[in-house]
Amino acid sequence: MPVYERGYTHWESTGGRTYPPWWVIARRGITEPLRSRWFLLLLVLAWIPAVVKGTIIYVKARTGNLLDLLGGGWASLSGDGVLAFIEGQRFFVFLLMAIVGARLIAMDRRDNGLALYFSRPLGMFDYIAGKTLIVLFYYLCVTLFPVYALCVFGYLVSAGTTGVNTLVVIPLQTTLFCLFAGVGMSLVLLAFSSVGKRTIFITVWWTILFMGSEAISALFAAGGFNWLEFLNFAGQYHNAGSLLLGTEPRLDIPPVVSMFLTLLYAVLALLILRRFVRPVEVVS
Template sequence: MPVYDHRYRGWSGERRSGRFRIWTVARFALGDLWKSRLALLLFIVALLPPLFFAGMIYLASNVEMLTAVGFNVVGPGVDASWMAIDKEPFFWFLVWQSSFAFFLSAFIGPTLVAPDLAHNALPLFLSRPLSRSDYILGKLLVLLLPLSAVTWIPGLLLLGLQTSLAGTGWLGEHWRLVPAVVFGSWIWILLLAVLAIAISAWVKWRPVATGMLFSIFI
């Protein structure tokens, strides 16, 4: 009968710094998240409004194209202000994307901490070189990444598209839109993420946690 050596063997591989511990928690949680077709579908739908606004910006900068297809955009009695790209389109962009960010957080948030508590998995996490703050920040990152992908990141891309079409003079006149999009999005994202994590840790049943998040904002 063979005899196997079951003694403890220390880790001989590469040791990563502490900042990668947060990403380890987030990476596996994101992997589980995107296995859900509903989560993936909701994320894809949330990316459709930026495409619509990009098309609107492009058409507003190419009036000749609209005229060629029969739209009277410069004739008498036509209000040209509806073609102007100023702060109002970006305001409505943030309104739409903030709504999608809320639905994403309501779907994703309850699945982050509650399953670990329900299955008593927290000791397994914390018995490793992982602090409580690393665990919480890793879970928060699972929300911050997709919410950023549907709010301030496409917002900055739309601002870049408008600047490339209208010139840097437009950005000089509307430079306040840049911090407005970034800071406005981050305030909303952090509020949603913290509330979703807190409710997920408090309520272990997902439908109730989702309902509580809806009840806070409705």
């Protein structure tokens, strides 16, 4: 029996809810890595620092200020403590973003997926926004969400004595910072992903940018060339974050300069994405 005799019926909509394409792309991209046990394990590991910090907060709340030395600023729920916690998470940020983000556009380019996406009623904004949300979500998973949890936990264990600062101000400031840094880093990673078709090379470049730039900048700083700290990619975000969280600068360069640099990264990333995210590849 020819296959077509199995029948074909035209589609009649049930009138259900439809979602914008960027949301469909983001939802699928966010749920896909969660099928891997290793990835879930990594997420659990990424929350261990938050659990440790929560434990310290709990013990401090029970024993007064006796344990202030334990954990220092890192263990507090001040702006400084939150930024220190997020800085401490940068290894997990690097790893999760590399695992999730490096392949996002590269695989689509390799499989001619861009033409497939753009044969649907969606535009470049939908595509890039959807992909950015995927990376951003996992960035927030190991930075913002633990801070939220710690703020609520800290408020509860202090029986409300920390007031609105822990429950409102710090979460708001952290949200602002994490969205700023998360979107910026996500765009840069996606720009990397869009220029190549092999995930391994993109991961290598991301490693050089994220970890290598920090190492190089630390070497220069050790040699007295502190002004070369502008080479530190991730450090720029944290330094700029000191403006948003009202803390001391993280680097020896003004936070405003870091803010400008991070915005420049984002603009460059968008220009690269605009160049490479196309349904039709132009080859000379």
